Amino acid sequence: MEIDDLYQTIILDHSKRPRNFGELSPPFLKGEGVNPACGDAVTVFVRPSDDDRVLEIRFTGQACAICTASTSLMTVQVKTRSIREALALEQEFLAFLIRNGESSPRLGNLRALEGVKKFPQRLKCATLGWHALEAALRGAGVE
Amino acid sequence: MSFVIANIHAHDLVAYADQFGIALRGGHHCNQPLMRKLGYHATARASFYFYNTEEEIDALVAVLRSARKYFG
Numbered sequence: 001m002e003i004d005d006l007y008q009t010i011i012l013d014h015s016k017r018p019r020n021f022g023e024l025s026p027p028f029l030k031g032e033g034v035n036p037a038c039g040d041a042v043t044v045f046v047r048p049s050d051d052d053r054v055l056e057i058r059f060t061g062q063a064c065a066i067c068t069a070s071t072s073l074m075t076v077q078v079k080t081r082s083i084r085e086a087l088a089l090e091q092e093f094l095a096f097l098i099r100n101g102e103s104s105p106r107l108g109n110l111r112a113l114e115g116v117k118k119f120p121q122r123l124k125c126a127t128l129g130w131h132a133l134e135a136a137l138r139g140a141g142v143e
Numbered sequence: 144m145s146f147v148i149a150n151i152h153a154h155d156l157v158a159y160a161d162q163f164g165i166a167l168r169g170g171h172h173c174n175q176p177l178m179r180k181l182g183y184h185a186t187a188r189a190s191f192y193f194y195n196t197e198e199e200i201d202a203l204v205a206v207l208r209s210a211r212k213y214f215g
Binding site (some may be wrong): 003 | 152154184
């Protein structure tokens with residue numbers, strides 16, 4: 001079934017058992033993503049290290065399987081990266097998904113979301129967590 | 144008729160049912176105030192009319208059952 005391209009095993013796994021799910025105790029940077037059209041809502045919490053790395057990252061919210069899985073995979077990929085690298089990875093992921101960009105190994109398991117390209121109405125689901133992350137990281141003031 | 148299935152977001156249900164030729168709608172249905180009051184983040188909706196048959200309803204039920212297995 002074509003839907004299997006969308007809901008690959010790793011996507012279903014991350015949607016049922018999202019990694020890094022929950023709140024962070026303060027202090028943290030916070031970003032929110034809401035899609036009022038469908039009800040997806042996620043909040044991303046980041047604790048940066050002194051040298052501007054993503055020391056800790058968690059997320060909460062209620063969202064569809066694609067959004068939950070994408071955000072979960074995102075937290076795994078960006079944890080311990082520098083803030084600059086995390087923001088660059090966001091652009092790489094968006095390019096991969098929306099503009100048929102390169103599928104680089106840096107994206108890791110995020111490449112499992114490639115099936116979303118066949119279901120354009122789910123693009124917002126796959127990218128919502130990333131926009132929330134960007135909102136959080138912009139608060140770090142790293143250029 | 145609006146409904147929810149535990150642990151399956153309406154968005155995913157709609158995508159799944161679409162594969163079987165069943166058109167559902169999912170989300171807020173342009174009615175966020177009521178959704179907020181009732182405490183739902185999203186629901187799925189099947190809109191029946193006089194041209195729908197019992198067989199089609201049986202097909203919908205079968206798809207919803209198989210969705211429960213698919214999304215585990």
